[in-house]
Amino acid sequence: MSATASNVTPLHADPLLKWTARLAEGLPIDWTQAAADLSPALLASLRQVAALAGSFAVAADAPQGIGPLGVGSTVGDLRIAAVLGEGSYGTVYRAHDERLDRDVALKVFKGGHRQELLREGQLLARIDHPNVLKVYGAVETDSLIGFVSELLPGESLERWLGRQGKLSASEITTIGGELCAALCALHQGNIVHGDLKPANVLRHRDGRWVVADFGSSQYANDPLGASGTPLYMAPERFTSTAVTASADQYSLGVLLFYLAARSYPYSAETVIDLKAQHRKGERRRLMDLRPDLPRLQIDAIERALAVDPKKRHSSCGNFAAALHAAPRHRVPPLMAVATAAAVVLAAAIWWPVATPEAHRTEWLRTSSDQGVEILSSGATARVGDALALHLTLTDRRYVYVINEDLAGARYKLFPLATSTLKNPLDAGSYRLPDSALDWRITSRGGREHFFVLLSDEPISSEHFQSAQQAALDAPGEGLYAFEPTRGVGGLAPATSEPDAQWLAALKARHRNLEVRRFELINP
Amino acid sequence: MSNLLKDELRRVGRRPQASALEEHIVDEAPLPLAQTMTVETLRAYEAALSKLSDDQREVVVMRVELGMAHDEIAAATESPSANAARMRVARALADLARNMSEFKD
Incomplete structure (x- = not known):
């Protein structure tokens, strides 16, 4: 004879308790199953309690928890760990791939052409180059699409640049050469980056320069879009929707011009002005701004900036060759980055950037x-x-x-x-x-x-x-x-x-x- | 940890703000994983919380709001074990959900 006279309800006798036990553990709820177990009213309440638990967790971990995916939620095999940054294209998360047991970055796009992004994710996953952020593939659910990539320890070129003085010829050649190599690898894989700029280039902790932030070519059709960085856009992109490898070369030319001179080739404040300046060839010359740089280096960068694509380097490989042909002055070694910057604002980060220090x-x-x-x-x-x-x-x-x-x-x-x-x-x-x-x-x-x-x-x-x-x-x-x-x-x-x-x-x-x-x- | 401090933590600490939460609510089709919380939910939660016993309210606040681990809750509430604390949390959450469904009616 059983002598159990417990006033404690066993788990199986109370379906609600079964689910709150999972909540208490921080485990995900199978809502289909829960719907079968519970009355609609109780199910709705369970959802609210789950949302409360999630929101409090988010509030406690903020600012890591901003964005559409809550910290601790899952997308496929990925468990969201933190928000790394937000941009006009979407949100980048640090996530843990539970199946492969590794930390990754997940970039979730806001809108975009689903099929195009998926195809681009597949193409990117085939590219394996030290100067290109390794994209593992795309993830897709009913309501979101994202790229899964390596989590790179480093910082953006934009942020790095903020701490640098005048860059030497040698530094410009090093950065330019590595970015050319990255573009060559992308172009060989039939991918055009479409949005190369300092915020989209990362400096790996080991000193390597890595091109990141793909999936923005969808905005190629929209020169005035919120994402628009018209100063980096090749002139032909204002009249044609096609984004070409040559346009990437132009963007790299602007980037290197900016690294050298800290100003842009064109000074226009509106796209209309910019187009007029393109037509008239009115712009700043690198020689005026950095006469100390080797002539060959200046020529290589200026050539990439030609308004007529046919007058640019015939490929990024040739751009690299022209840069490397310039003499490299002896320069003091790069200062080790002694970051006392404990105050890191995640929101300013464009792409996965782990701790630099x-x-x-x-x-x-x-x-x-x-x-x-x-x-x-x-x-x-x-x-x-x-x-x-x-x-x-x-x-x-x-x-x-x-x-x-x-x-x-x-x-x-x-x-x-x-x-x-x-x-x-x-x-x-x-x-x-x-x-x-x-x-x-x-x-x-x-x-x-x-x-x-x-x-x-x-x-x-x-x-x-x-x-x-x-x-x-x-x-x-x-x-x-x-x-x-x-x-x-x-x-x-x-x-x-x-x-x-x-x-x-x-x-x-x-x-x-x-x-x-x-x-x-x-x- | 003194009760006074817990109250203080709860009052000033991690409570999500309604205004901040409203910004979480996206105007496009919401993602299924999106965790949004409305003022209405918070109100229902407060009402449901107030109907719980003191002991239950305490473990809900510790677990849900303060994110304490079960062993911490066990220590703070003099539960015999983390497992016992786990069960207390699960039961308190179940009662909370029941109270919240009543609040809606």
């Missing part, structure tokens, strides 16, 4: 009216705001977060006795102080420094002797303080100031200590 730190602020945002220069901060640190470690580190106020008082924000995270932290991504807590701003002050110390060995607590533990269980006690700021100021890398004594002592003792320092400035 080794470890990555991002300060997130949660406020009652703005939700979650990455702190950037000029951000305002108020009492009631909550701060958290998103930290991505490429290898194991002992992590310490210190806050120092204007008066020199220091507070150890991490690790805390109450944190679930304990040092050392293995490679991976973390939210500090831990997944469920924030550092909260509870009072006002002047000027605040934040130090994230990344060490390969534990740091003795004596260095933090004067630091007080942030008191997590007493929200009224003021973790740290600053005046509400508005307009000027914000979080900025503060590299020019001399190290505080305690920090200097710390650095002397720990040779491999990496310090990420930020400052909140009050006007």
Whole structure:
């Protein structure tokens, strides 16, 4: 005889419970099956609860969760991990291919010609070249179409360029040569890029230049479209809908002209002006802007800019040959990119760009009216705001977060006795102080420094002797303080100031200590 | 973690804002995977949440709003195990869904 007299409903007896158990686990729901199990009213409620769970997760992870696909949702074998960027064509996500167990980028198009995009995805998947972003293929569902590609660690040429001074002849030849090679590979595969510009060229962490952002040739018919970068468009594209290999060469010519001169061959502000200038041949000459460059290099770039396609190089291969024929001056080695730029705005990214630096730190602020945002220069901060640190470690580190106020008082924000995270932290991504807590701003002050110390060995607590533990269980006690700021100021890398004594002592003792320092400035 | 802090986290922390959510609602044909939440849903949620017992409300907030893991919830609610916490969450969500369907009527 069974003696079970339980007041607990077994799973199988309550179909709703079966589905909420999956929700509790964060597992996807088979809505067809759920519809068979539940009344329409309950099904609708289950959907709402599922949406709530998803939306809260999105809100908690924002700004990663903006876009049509929620973080954690799946498309085929892909599980969406984060939004990497948004452009006029659509949204790029970081996703995990669960079948092949690898991280990929998924670019979902807004609209577009489905058959054309699918065909283009197939063609792109056949191309295997170090200077072309590897496209694995296209994914298609009833309502969306996207390209799956490799996730490239690096940054866009556009962003890279923002930190460079005048580029040397040698650098221009290197970049130009690699982009020519990329275009040759595409053209050989019967693909015309159609939208070559600095935002669509990536610099791999290993220094390689990679052409990305395909699937935009659909806009070739629309020179005035929102995506339009008319200054990069070959003159014949304003009168013909055909996008040719020669038009790509022209775009590359504009790009190299811009790299060299930091201005465009034409100065028109409207497409009508631009067409008139094309006709009259009124434009800037590279020789006027960069007379220091080798003559042969200037000629090679100018030739790609010919209004008449027949007067350009006969192919991108010939363009490359002409560039390489120019002498390469001896130039100082490229500076290693020491990015202190912890403030990376995902929305500014066009195509999958993973972290350029080794470890990555991002300060997130949660406020009652703005939700979650990455702190950037000029951000305002108020009492009631909550701060958290998103930290991505490429290898194991002992992590310490210190806050120092204007008066020199220091507070150890991490690790805390109450944190679930304990040092050392293995490679991976973390939210500090831990997944469920924030550092909260509870009072006002002047000027605040934040130090994230990344060490390969534990740091003795004596260095933090004067630091007080942030008191997590007493929200009224003021973790740290600053005046509400508005307009000027914000979080900025503060590299020019001399190290505080305690920090200097710390650095002397720990040779491999990496310090990420930020400052909140009050006007 | 003190209850005071949890309340504080919940109040100021991760609650999605109706205005931000409205922007999620696309004007074109919505994608099936799109997770949109309307003000109406939020209202129904709040009403349904208020009808739950204190214990149930607590685990729903921890799991759904704060995204806490089951073992964290178990520790915070003195549940015997993560599995027990998991079941409590599932039951609370089921009751929440039932309450929400009533709210609609």
